Amino acid sequence: MNLRRDHVGGAAFILIGALVLSMSDDLPFGTLASPGAGMMPKLVIAAMIAFGLILLARARASPALAAIAWDDFPHAVRLIAITAACVAVYSWLGFIITMSLLLFGLTFLVERKPIVSAALFSVGVTGFAYGLFRVALKSPLPQGVLWF
């Protein structure tokens, strides 16, 4: 059998539905006259699984799975990895250090820009954003261990 795009899409939603349903044991469905906290989620999960099954059944009309272009995948993974690392230390290191690192990581490590221009860009833009949000708009930004 040729695996099609909607085979994977449909199956993924059925699995998600089944997983969420298994986590819904503690939510009472209630009765029609007195609906419980579990009624809406369980109805929606049932609908999701039903639509997933329809998608799966009609998957033969969708393009082959191999036809999906993944040439942007390395870019996406690098971007997510750098951003996730920065989010993880955002509260601890504070706005200025984290955002400088984020911008430097994306311009130097992902985009391979010259180190000096990447560094100047990162520090300059972070300084501008700090001035705009913290100083001008008085928005509370995370201060971190070094108080900025």
Next chain:
Amino acid sequence: MEATLDSLALGFSVAFRPDVLLYAFLGCMVGTLVGILPGIGPLAGISILLPVTFGLDATKAIVMLAGIYYGSQYGGSTTSILMRIPGEAASVMTCIDGYAMAQKGRAGAALSIAAVGSFVAGTFGVVMLTLVAPPLAGLALRFGPPEYTALLVLGLVLLAYMSSTSLVPTLLMAAAGLLLGCIGIDVMSGHFRYSFDIKELGDGIGIVPVAVGLFGLGEILSTPSGTVTQKVVSPRLRELLPNSNEWRLSALPIARGSVLGFFVGIVPGSAHIIASFLSYAVEKRVSRTPEAFGHGAVAGVAGPESANNSASTGAFVPMLALGLPTGPVTAVLMAALLIHGIPPGPQLVSEHPDVFWGFIASMYVGNLMLLALNLPLVGLFVSVLRIPYAYLYPLIVMFCIIGVYEVSHAIVDVWIMLIMGAVGYLLRKFDFDPAPLVLGLVIAPTFELSLRQSLVMSGGDWLIFFQRPIAVTLLALCAGLLALAVVALLRKDWRGRLARAQAGGEEA
């Protein structure tokens, strides 16, 4: 009518306040930039800038955010005409003939026609909004929980019917959004649902992290800098005026696009995208020279540009009058009003007339501002397009993080945005439209509450939805649309053509 004019006068007294004018101007300016820059649509732009409005009062906040929305419809045409890259999705159709006109040395004329068409259509849309929204809100005051349940079901069905992708994936996405909307404390019983002992999830998942992740970050993840073309045709100021023949050829398409766009805009779904597609198809059908389409036809720019602007104004009718979002952008605008303590819906006109009429009046002013901004400053906007994308997208990622964090100062929201960015990337790969997911998330609390209230009211009798005239009419409409959708599934219709045009910008 007299009461409407009096209320509009109140609105203008609010809209002409210097501080409100300033925020309308800022919204229009930022919206134009958002529309111009490929990769940031109006939704991402509004979501990112939503936290900036927290310190403002509700009128200024909504005036600025709406300015970003309709400003982006103006700005989207610039990249379409000069670079053949749609700045935002509704400008796809403008790429075809707009870029062809630019190749013939008529870039300035195409930009002028797009700007004037957008102005006429935007103003027509606001006039219609002024006339239609208040009586509709009056009718909606008679709605109880069963009517609201039926209305929200109709909204979801309309969304699925009008979506550019097929029916099943759209409903699947809406169901996923409704399920996400169930996270948090159940308001009727106090149960914690799917919050995994994370206290921030007790309040549910916010719209902003989901919208910014799916649309802002998701777009950036699937756009490596190597794929972004930055060859820009820059028109000179003296080349901006169309000749008399071009004006003549654009007059009727602008009029048709304005009317068509407004009525399509009222319907939930990707209205402004569908409106521009339908307008292009209509213009090609009524043209005496259909063979000119795809090779620089003036009507191919004037019609779609007018239609998408009129549709973006039409989308405000159900939002303001019924409290029903017709798409993710209006959903985020509704969230902005709620954050400021103002529930959109039928009570908005009577309880907050300054916000309602001030907002409408500011749209008249905003359309004038956009006309004044877009033509003389086209050179400035074009220069923004010369910023290398390799430097631009890190900046956008930073603003996404700041914007999401500023909503509730919770790092959990930033993680949700990042996860949603990855989800948005995968959804694009598997050809799922993320917009219904955001809509499902927005309407989930109201939908659940009105459904459960209806059942409690009737002692568990489902027939309550068929015993009330408004509810049964709305449900009959749902049944009719579902039947039409099933027929459409069996044959190729406009959705397929729209999807192909969005994918490749090819001739419809």
